[in-house]
Amino acid sequence: MIPDSILDRARALHESSLVTDLHADTFLAVRYKGSDIARRHARPIGWAPFMLHCDLPRWREGGVRAQGLGIVATKLMTRSPREHARATIALMHETFRKNAGEVELVRDPDELEAAAGRGKLAAFLGLEGAHMYEGDLETVRELHEKGVRYVTLAHFFSNDVVSSSSEKHASVKLTGFGRDVVRELNRLGALVDLAHVHEESFHAALDASESPAIVSHGGCRALRDHHRNLSDSQLHALAARGGVVGVIFFPWYLSRNPLVSLERIVDHMEHIARTVGARHVALGSDWDGFVWMPRGLPDAAALPRLTVELVRRGFSDDEIHGILGGNFLRAWRSAIAVSDAGKVSSRQGASRNTSSEESHRRGAESAEASPRT
């Protein structure tokens, strides 16, 4: 039995947080199965493709205020990834228009906060693989214009930007085009996402990036030695630049035991907190990404149970607010502060950007912040 005092504190923390999940593949099912995000789907049991873990009713029930939504186009799905990405984005825009009372596309942290303040789910878009640019920098700008705000440099396969973690040896670290992509994303204030990226490419891309990078969905190799997870040296490098790791909920990346429960997610969060500090932890469910969920956390509606476990483990209120969304927003604001737009407004002395720059400095110094013990 969990004491009422813990349940009450967890509920209050969850409700007062800008709960933000960095990555879900919900639009795979919207696109391929015609699923309707406005409809409440049954809780999935075990594994099955396109069994939805989330939809607008369950995001709401789970207290999710903002959701990163992936755009996926592997070479197994299409021979024209750029066209595929454009079509998926058009479908996303149409879906948001249809459900305008409930969900809003957001392009920066201020819009995210405003949408959440209006009681809507703030949706932000992530491109899962820079191969969708097809080697063209103009496409980086075009997809940014259409709302893409985080870019996973690789997906299941290596591409003309970086090597994927699925390769044993990195065929490339960061190509010349990759360097241009990172620079362009920095300039635009979009986040470089290093999930799925080979360790050697990870370090090369991090070195090339002026702003903090994120890992939108991943775990720790110290707890589960899998190529999709981060070594401690990767955690240190990411944290030193002010980045965050959205801890994935997929049992296979959390443990060798495929039937773990939600406590295992918090084990990975604790490892990151002990190694580099709780301010580098975020949520990265990978809902709807052809994965199954741990026991106790079958879908988005159950998310408050994760907050209960964070309270039970002794994380402070500030740490929990950060993990549930604040840490990611800080990283995103830092990326905007070093972008062209951020530099212009800071020259104009806008007060909002002064605070963004401060948070960027704090981000850069975060490696010195004392880790949790």
Ligand SMILES: [Zn+2]
């Ligand atoms: Zn993924």
